[in-house]
Amino acid sequence: MRLIDHTRIEFRKDLLPDTLWRRRLxxxxxxxxxxxxxxxxxxxxxxxxxxxxxxMLESVDFIRQEYxxxxxxxxxxxxxxxxxxxxxxxxxxxxxxxxxxxFYGVIDFISIIPTYLSLFLVGGQYLxxxxxxxxxxxxxxxxxxxxxxxxxxLFTALKASRHKIVVFLWAVFTIVMIMGTVMYLIEGxxxxxxxxxxxxxxxxxxxxxxxxxxxxxxxxxGQVLASMIMILGYAIIAIxxxxxxxxxxxxxxxxxxIHSCEKCGFDxxxxxxxxxxxxxxxxxxxxxxxx
Numbered sequence: 001m002r003l004i005d006h007t008r009i010e011f012r013k014d015l016l017p018d019t020l021w022r023r024r025l026x027x028x029x030x031x032x033x034x035x036x037x038x039x040x041x042x043x044x045x046x047x048x049x050x051x052x053x054x055x056m057l058e059s060v061d062f063i064r065q066e067y068x069x070x071x072x073x074x075x076x077x078x079x080x081x082x083x084x085x086x087x088x089x090x091x092x093x094x095x096x097x098x099x100x101x102x103f104y105g106v107i108d109f110i111s112i113i114p115t116y117l118s119l120f121l122v123g124g125q126y127l128x129x130x131x132x133x134x135x136x137x138x139x140x141x142x143x144x145x146x147x148x149x150x151x152x153x154l155f156t157a158l159k160a161s162r163h164k165i166v167v168f169l170w171a172v173f174t175i176v177m178i179m180g181t182v183m184y185l186i187e188g189x190x191x192x193x194x195x196x197x198x199x200x201x202x203x204x205x206x207x208x209x210x211x212x213x214x215x216x217x218x219x220x221x222g223q224v225l226a227s228m229i230m231i232l233g234y235a236i237i238a239i240x241x242x243x244x245x246x247x248x249x250x251x252x253x254x255x256x257x258i259h260s261c262e263k264c265g266f267d268x269x270x271x272x273x274x275x276x277x278x279x280x281x282x283x284x285x286x287x288x289x290x291x
Contacts, residue, residue: 017094025092029085044085048134051078079115082131086112107133157248164243172236176203179229183222191218207233 017023028036051074057063058071086108090096099105111131180200187193192215193202202215206229217223275282 015094015098017092022092025088029089029092045135047078047081048131051075051082052131054078075115079112082108082112104134154248157244157250160250161243161247165240168239168243172207175232176200176207179203179207179225183217183225186219186222186225187217191222192216203229206230207236209233209237 015026017026027034028040030037054071054074058068058075064071089099089105089108093099100109107130111134114130177200180203181196183203184193184196184199187199189195193199198215205212206226209230217226
């Protein structure tokens with residue numbers, strides 16, 4: 001699935017439609033620097049925030065009882081608006097499938113489904129909070145695309161550390177399985193540890209320092225074991241943080257981060273690039289400014 005950066009899509013000449021009215025619609029919807037495009041983006045962000053607020057208010061009992069009818073009407077108005085917008089995006093681009101299968105395209109589609117789903121599934125409209133992901137477009141509106149380079153570095157570090165994290169998680173799973181079984185043998189069903197799976201649940205809650213308190217050891221030996229798991233939990237929490245931090249540091253050392261061009265938003269530069277590949281803006285000046 002592709003992540004379409006809408007700060008760059010307007011430069012794809014192969015995506016521009018043939019007819020004039022579709023080109024104008026394309027510039028408004030996917031453009032970045034035009035006045036109409038900026039007004040469109042700001043209006044869209046406000047509509048998204050208001051639609052999310054509507055869903056949240058409807059979940060409050062006394063508000064739903066008093067204004068439920070109007071909130072439901074508002075939900076349908078926003079859904080129809082977003083449906084029209086989604087359709088307009090498809091119409092305005094020469095290769096609709098490029099947008100439909102992109103990250104934002106999928107999110108846009110999913111964000112309009114819950115309201116229609118509520119016709120057949122009670123409570124389905126509450127899934128509308130997924131529209132919050134559409135607020136990622138604020139990076140485009142506020143010219144924050146240059147920070148996407150940092151996000152790419154973080155993603156690279158997470159990807160590089162995935163094998164270590166998998167091994168770590170497997171070790172944690174083994175520990176909680178053993179500790180849970182031992183606690184089941186020590187405490188037994190009379191103290192709430194009625195089965196090994198439930199005891200493993202207790203071990204996970206304790207090891208992660210969550211501590212719901214719904215199950216607690218009563219014997220002295222069980223409390224000693226619980227204390228050991230609690231202390232072990234602090235060390236275990238620090239391990240994945242250290243793994244990711246080490247990979248993040250290594251990523252910055254071995255692969256110099258080229259910040260996105262603040263003029264055109266392009267961020268797919270070579271590690272040794274000094275100027276923007278698209279518009280020629282000095283990347284050195286951008287890095288010095290951000291430092």
